Amino acid sequence: MAVLVVGGAGYVGSHAVRQLLDRNEEVVVIDNLETGHIKAVPGECTFFQGDIRDTLFLEKVFESTPIEAVMHFAANSLVGESMKDPLKYYDNNVFGTLCLLKTMKSFGVDKLVFSSTAAVYGEPENIPIAETEITKPENPYGETKLAIEKLLRWCEQAYGIHFMILRYFNVAGAHPSGEIGEDHFPETHLIPIILEAACGKRDKLLIYGDDYHTPDGTCIRDYIHVVDLADAHILALEKLRKENISRIYNLGNGSGFSVREILDAAKEVTKREIAAEIAPRRPGDPAILQASSLKAKVELGWCPVYTSIHSIIESAWKWLQLFPEGYQDR
Ligand code: UDP
Incomplete structure (x- = not known):
């Protein structure tokens, strides 16, 4: 079956x-x-x-x-x-x-x-x-x-x-083979947008708000x-x-990263300058979303492998370099 x-x-x-x-x-x-x-x-x-x-x-x-x-x-x-x-x-x-x-x-x-x-x-x-x-x-x-x-x-x-x-x-992130990955139109997610800015597909990252109640003022996500x-x-x-x-x-991974931390990690992974500019808050964005995945770990025996933000960004970067225009199947 x-x-x-x-x-x-x-x-x-x-x-x-x-x-x-x-x-x-x-x-x-x-x-x-x-x-x-x-x-x-x-x-x-x-x-x-x-x-x-x-x-x-x-x-x-x-x-x-x-x-x-x-x-x-x-x-x-x-x-x-x-x-x-x-x-x-x-x-x-x-x-x-x-x-x-x-x-x-x-x-x-x-x-x-x-x-x-x-x-x-x-x-x-x-x-x-x-x-x-x-x-x-x-x-x-x-x-x-x-x-x-x-x-x-x-x-x-x-x-x-x-x-x-x-x-x-x-x-x-993307499959480690680099054969499948994230191809959305329009792309709205932070990591692919930052990587598109790294490879010149867009001018810059707009950081949606730096006045949140978080250590660096930008939103934290898991x-x-x-x-x-x-x-x-x-x-x-x-x-x-x-x-x-x-x-x-x-x-989720259980650890949160701010928009600025993701931007810095992406600069390290790609070894490129990535322009960024502060923009107004995006409506409906909570300041912090961070999971407890303890239940999945205990009950399912789930053990995430790609827990470092660098490894997540690396795999997304590999996919983007192999497929700069995505799947091109439209
Ligand atoms: N974000 C940003 N600029 C962008 C896209 C996203 O500053 O061009 C921020 C967004 O406000 C949120 C975080 O990055 O705080 C993650 O956004 P994403 O859309 O990737 O996921 P969401 O948390 O909305 O599901």
Whole structure:
């Protein structure tokens, strides 16, 4: 039986596909290629292009191969865009997941690993953030992910669909082979933006605010390497298989870095000058987001490898040098 990776052509999904194939799993990938890249999908897996809101399409996929478990990465994930167009986010993220769950139910598939986000916490009261922290999202993106989390609890109770909810902090880096990496359009994330400035693809980094209550005034985030994150998905799947239970895990490195610290580390890694300028705060940015991933370490046996910020930036830099224009598949 196969593992169905929904959104497997995207940044995190494609790294999870690699990890699954490395473990000799049979993998089926679905992606609508709106933000994903066909070149990120290895030839060893079966690929279906289509949208999860299309239930007939989903049924065809589930009929084609017996599916044992689903990893669900397909979502829109830009906070700013979600503020401007919340309906897009509720439609793709919430309604799309509803269609997926209906199909899982009708085909008797009862295991789901779900990509959630630290955005469900909003501005947290406690740092580091544990899974017990109160959830109060401050933007539609986080709100849609929390709505799905709640839906999953009811689906477990009613239909016995078990889930692993993984709440990601700031995902960064690229596969050590340099073959797959981060290619977003538009790019809004700090590390790829800094590296684009390092290689002349953009003039400078705009630092969104230097008047936060942090030691250097810039925001602090917890950066997790995409391969470590993909590993956590494999461990979560194994736990679902063994124990048939549902859990929520935070996934971050546990150490926070400010925007200025990331900029300095990027200068060291790239050995280039990187211009930066202070700009106004970006609406909705909390000052500090830092995870406690203790639960994932203890219960999943998760052991992140790329814990230094330099190693995370190095892998992203390698990808950018090998693919300066990204996948170029559009
Ligand atoms: N950031 C910045 N300039 C940029 C992009 C991001 O100063 O061009 C800051 C942003 O305000 C936040 C941190 O970098 O404090 C990480 O932002 P990113 O968009 O990568 O992730 P987020 O934390 O929003 O999920």
